Structures are given as structure tokens and as C-alpha cells.
Amino acid sequence: xxxxxxxxxSQTRITLPTTISRPMELMVLPGTVSGHxxxxxxFTIINVYxxxxxxxxxxxxxxxxxxxxxxxxxxxxxxxxxxxxxxLNYDFDNLPTLQVENIEDDSVxxxxxxxxFRIGFTIEKNKxxxxxxxxxxxxxxxxxxxxxxxxxxxxxxxxxxxxxIKDNS
Amino acid sequence: MxxxxxxxxxxxxxxxxxxxxxxxxxxxxxxESKYLRSDGWVEQSINWEDDSDAIxxxxxxxxLDGSIKFVAGVAVVPTEVIDWHKxxxxxxxxxxxxxxxxxxxxxxxxxxLIKGTPKLTMQQLASSLALHAQVEDKR
Numbered sequence: 217x218x219x220x221x222x223x224x225x226s227q228t229r230i231t232l233p234t235t236i237s238r239p240m241e242l243m244v245l246p247g248t249v250s251g252h253x254x255x256x257x258x259f260t261i262i263n264v265y266x267x268x269x270x271x272x273x274x275x276x277x278x279x280x281x282x283x284x285x286x287x288x289x290x291x292x293x294x295x296x297x298x299x300x301x302x303x304l305n306y307d308f309d310n311l312p313t314l315q316v317e318n319i320e321d322d323s324v325x326x327x328x329x330x331x332x333f334r335i336g337f338t339i340e341k342n343k344x345x346x347x348x349x350x351x352x353x354x355x356x357x358x359x360x361x362x363x364x365x366x367x368x369x370x371x372x373x374x375x376x377x378x379x380x381i382k383d384n385s
Numbered sequence: 386m387x388x389x390x391x392x393x394x395x396x397x398x399x400x401x402x403x404x405x406x407x408x409x410x411x412x413x414x415x416x417e418s419k420y421l422r423s424d425g426w427v428e429q430s431i432n433w434e435d436d437s438d439a440i441x442x443x444x445x446x447x448x449l450d451g452s453i454k455f456v457a458g459v460a461v462v463p464t465e466v467i468d469w470h471k472x473x474x475x476x477x478x479x480x481x482x483x484x485x486x487x488x489x490x491x492x493x494x495x496x497x498l499i500k501g502t503p504k505l506t507m508q509q510l511a512s513s514l515a516l517h518a519q520v521e522d523k524r
Contacts, residue, residue: 317409325508327410329403334512336410338505347505351513358469362509 264298267313271326274316278324280341287316287324287339290370297375306382330385332356335377350377356384386484392462392494393432393443394518395455408460408518413511415498425500426481432492433484434461439492440521446490458522466517467496470510480510 268291275291278284291314298308317325322341327334333352340346349362363373394412396402401412415427422428432443440461446454470476479499487493498507 315403315409317411323504325410327512329407329516334410334516336508336512338508340504345504349505349509349512351509351516353516360470360473360475360509360513362475362505364505 264295264302264308267298267311268292268295269313271314271316275324280322283322283324283339283341286343286346287326287337290326290337290339290374293371294374294378297371297378301375301378301382306379308382311381311385328381330381333359333380333384335381348373348377350380352384388464388482388484389434389439390464391434392464392467392482392496393434393439393492394460394462394514395430395432395443395446396457396460396520397455399457402457402520406520408515408520410508410512410515412460412518413496413514415496415502415507415511417500421500426495426497427500427502428485428495428497431482431494431496432490433494435492442490442492444522458520460515460518460520462514462518466514470513475506476510479506 271291272288275284275287278287294314298306302308312329314326314328317327317336324339326337326339328336332355333350336349336351338345338347338349344364344366346366347362347364348368350359351361352359365373396408396412401409403409413429415429417427420428432439434440440459443459444453444455448454467482471480471482479502481497482494483497484494498510
């Protein structure tokens with residue numbers, strides 16, 4: 217198991233949130249400082265965090281700590297699932313970033329916008345009302361699905377949605 | 386009553402658009418606290434594209450102080466999409482539309498959502514309308 221400490225263009229070191237346990241080929245890239253080891257996988261992992269960075273930043277505006285925590289937790293779970301699927305050789309390059317669409321005192325809507333579909337996550341003060349939806353264009357069959365988080369296994373649902381994204385984006 | 390192929394939703398400002406100029410879901414939110422009518426419908430103003438002047442008219446609508454009302458353009462939604470939602474299982478009897486001409490706007494109408502519709506359902510509908518919307522600004 218290897219801990220990776222990537223170096224960004226600005227030479228800032230960022231510690232990856234977890235270690236990577238799967239086998240990988242290591243190579244030393246020219247220009248890295250202190251001889252840190254990197255892999256091509258490193259860049260993909262950083263790209264995944266790019267997906268939620270703007271949303272996490274937007275969540276800073278939220279004053280309600282419960283909503284902020286729930287929304288952040290959802291975003292981190294999404295990224296964790298994507299990383300796991302990357303480990304199974306799913307390719308998630310070129311996905312758009314998630315957007316925090318609307319912030320109110322008692323709720324927030326996080327939306328993932330694609331050409332032919334949108335996925336939304338609503339985080340409400342009353343957790344019973346927090347949920348998700350998927351809407352598509354006619355090309356994908358006018359799908360119109362939704363549900364409340366309390367009645368679903370969140371991780372299974374998010375995995376299903378991410379695989380839908382992979383297959384249709 | 387006959388309806389044209391598309392309806393128009395004025396966009397008040399850029400908060401309703403993504404950085405790429407795409408309509409965000411909350412452009413089409415129904416606000417029960419502000420627009421609930423005595424007949425139980427929550428209304429959302431639109432214009433019907435009855436003729437080729439309708440988009441230009443919408444883009445040039447003015448506020449009381451004379452300034453342009455829809456500074457970020459207009460979102461054009463196919464009536465086919467609205468009809469599809471009207472017939473859908475989750476919205477049947479809950480979602481409708483109407484003409485509602487007013488003195489200075491012959492194109493005016495409303496999208497209508499029944500009072501008490503779950504917020505998640507309203508957001509899902511709004512997101513779908515935004516997904517199908519084409520943003521235009523020919524000023």
C-alpha cells in the first residue's frame with residue numbers, strides 16, 4: 217500500500233484522502249519535486265475531486281450545519297463511488313462538475329447537468345424530505361424517476377446513478 | 386383551446402443560468418408562498434409563442450420603472466414536453482397550463498401546479514423543464 221502526495225502546478229502538496237491499495241505501475245515524472253512517485257492514476261483521481269470542488273465551495277454559504285454536513289457527505293460519497301469504479305476501469309473523464317443550484321435557508325439543490333439528462337439531489341432541513349431525481353430527454357425515453365433518501369440504500373442508489381451517467385453521457 | 390408548439394419563460398437575471406448559459410432548475414420553480422390562487426393552483430407566468438413576434442415581445446417586456454424585465458433572455462420550452470408531464474403518472478391532475486391574456490400582453494399564460502405537491506416532485510418537474518429549455522436572447 218502506497219501513500220501518494222501529488223504536487224500540483226502551483227507546487228502545492230495535497231494529501232490524498234485515502235491510500236490506494238490496488239496494483240499500479242509506478243513511474244517518476246520529470247519535474248516533480250523531492251522525487252515523489254506518481255502514477256497516471258493520480259491525475260484521474262484528482263479529476264474526480266474537480267467534479268465536486270465548486271459545489272463544496274458553494275456549500276460554504278450555507279449556515280445550517282446539518283444541511284451543510286448532509287450535502288458535503290453526499291458529495292464525498294459520490295466521489296468515493298466514482299473512485300471505486302475507476303478501480304474497475306470505468307472511465308469518468310470529461311464529466312461536468314456538480315452544481316449547487318439553489319440555496320435557501322432550509323434546503324439546497326445539487327444538480328448534475330448533462331445534455332440529455334439531469335440528476336438532482338435535494339437536501340432538506342427535514343431529512344424525510346431529502347431526495348433525488350433523474351430526468352431525461354425523449355432520446356433517453358423521457359425517464360422521470362425520483363425518491364426520498366430515507367427509503368433507499370443511498371450508496372446503491374448513487375452507484376446506479378453513476379453507472380447511468382457512465383452509460384449515457 | 387389551441388396552444389402553439391412552444392412556450393416562453395423570461396429569465397430575470399443570470400442567477401438562473403449556468404456559466405455555460407444553460408437554464409437552471411430553479412428558473413421553473415413554483416412558489417406556493419407567493420403565487421397560490423384561491424382555486425388551489427400555484428401559477429407560474431409564461432408567454433405562449435403564438436407568432437414570430439412573441440420572443441421579441443417577451444425580451445422587451447419592461448418593469449414598472451421602464452427597465453428591461455428579462456435581462457438574461459428567454460427560455461423556450463416545447464409544449465410537447467409540458468404535455469408529456471401533464472399526462473405523466475406522478476403529475477396527472479397536478480400539473481396543467483392555461484392562457485391568461487392580460488391588458489398589455491396577449492401572449493400571457495401560466496403553468497399551473499396543484500397546491501400541496503411535494504417539493505421534490507416540483508423540483509423534478511422544474512429540472513425537466515430546464516433540461517428541455519433552449520435559452521435565446523436575440524436582442
